[in-house]
Amino acid sequence: MDEADAGARLDAWLAGAVADLSRSRAKALIVSGMVSVGGATIEEPKRPVKPGETVIVTVPPPEPAIPAGEAIALDIVYQDDDLIVIDKPPGMVVHPGAGNHSGTLVNALIRHCGDSLSGIGGVARPGIVHRLDKDTSGLLVVAKNDRTHQGLAAQFADHGREGPLERAYMALCWGVPERTKGIIDAAIGRSNQNREKMEIKRTGGRHAITHFAVAERYGAAGKPPIASLIECRLETGRTHQIRVHLASIAHPVIGDRGYGAGFATKAARLPEPARSVVSAFPRQALHAFRLGFEHPATHEALHFERPPPADMIALTDALKSL
Template sequence: MDEPIRQEHSITVADAEAGARLDRVLSLHFAEISRSRFKALIEEGMVTADGRTIVEPSYRVKPGERLAVSVPPPVPAEPEGEDIALAIVHEDEHLIVIDKPAGLVVHPGAGNWTGTLVNALIAHCGDSLSGIGGVRRPGIVHRLDKDTSGLMVVAKTDAAHAGLSEQFAAHGRDGRLERAYAALVWGAPKRMTGTVEGNIARKETNRQKMAVTATGGRHATTRYRVAEHFPPSGGKTAASLVQCHLETGRTHQIRVHMAHIGHPLLGDMIYGAGFAASARTLPDGARKALEELGRQALHAELLGFEHPATGERLRFESALPEDLHHLVNALRLARWN
């Protein structure tokens, strides 16, 4: 079967349009595509100005600029079930708890319309999956980044979805929800335990990246506890194993907060790119294990909540997956100078 063809559109900015927002100019020229759709396309890197990719819908166009937009072919309105293996930790008629592997996208979206957790859940749960999350996110109450592994709970009924969503909205303040993550970070935090607070918002210059901001954004709090240092004693600490507890649930929260205090996650090429030189100074075995990891060193190791139907307290733990376990062992056994 032939692949669907992208639609390519281009215009030249008129003098009268100079200084107007990019998304507005495009929507005026192509009435069949909504402004909100153009905004999404811009943020996805589908629009160029004189050959330069623009990711800010608010970009002010200049007279004579050549704007080009690539519109992806339409995708199915509803995701289909796919036979994808699931690591099921718990399942009943109301909900399912899974241990998500790194590399698995949670729900369909730009660039990942198939092969997601949602596709796997549709095949496994069939018509019992809650529809509150919408056709592209059925049953999804919370999510993990593609390259973060660990525990997730998914609602199988609308009532369970409502009950779980209420707990996640409270972020554990009422004692019902508990979430903890294991993370390997560069260096050693000044204190063995601490709290990081700072509003998080999307960066103006890169909409795919979050940052702590002095104004605006959404409140975020992360509590951490250092579990282990590498090397274990003596010398300057190269890396630390920390456990992070979330009091809020913002996009990339742990990755952003740990980077904000100067200790980004190992393997995080978005928020820890400045530590590439540190990776080269690791002992051979640890450096090789980090290269093989190929992702941020973050794992959702603990998930506890109140069952939305029975009121029973449920608590699940997940051991480090093989790739992170291998990296931790390599750091422990390394011959440090």
């Protein structure tokens, strides 16, 4: 490092010293711990450089802009030249993102569908019209071309208020709502304490409405039910909407460690074998079991239903045994 460079910001100096490295990229590398000065990792972009210092920067290879296809098995419910309906298993991420660059539904779809996938959803989300949380199972429709993508996107934007879209979920929840049927109308926004979670907002937030109906109750005869099966229908599509709304009325989804962690002690008070099954359940017990929409090309009304996966069936059987 020359005397003329003394006092310059580290990010600015790197941008000038390394070919094809922008200042913003240099700053990101410093903050992520990829730069060392004199053998010590530096994470402060503003740090001034000094004459004689040795700076080492590790530039990771760029990640592909387009996800790679992977040979991942898919449970295909229906497909034609325009779209494909998948029953997504729990544990599968829908599209690549931070920390999930492979093993996603998009990776599987690219391998299965080839070049036919729509690009209107963006290179990282080709054909994706809607999504499910990683640990939520159930039905998803994916467009194979732009015309279908636009037609489906319009239906999902309406959420079935006036159009043909129909989506319903089954959730195994703690306790039983006082009303057999009801509507939860509460705005949802990003949590101020944990940016990875959502919360009910008294001011601000985005309008969110969930319709619910109690389908089954579980518990010992003569005692208040310990859990219930609740069917939910969305009138809006906010992140974590069902999970946040059910938790807001004190009936969180069983296994939901994000919004129902305070109810985990209830499992310890259950008799065996239900105690072991409920305590070990690794995800939120939420399944998108019904999906209906109008085919954008043929205008045919399509309707699909799928039972929950084996883990949720086992959980239901354990609750029924109480």
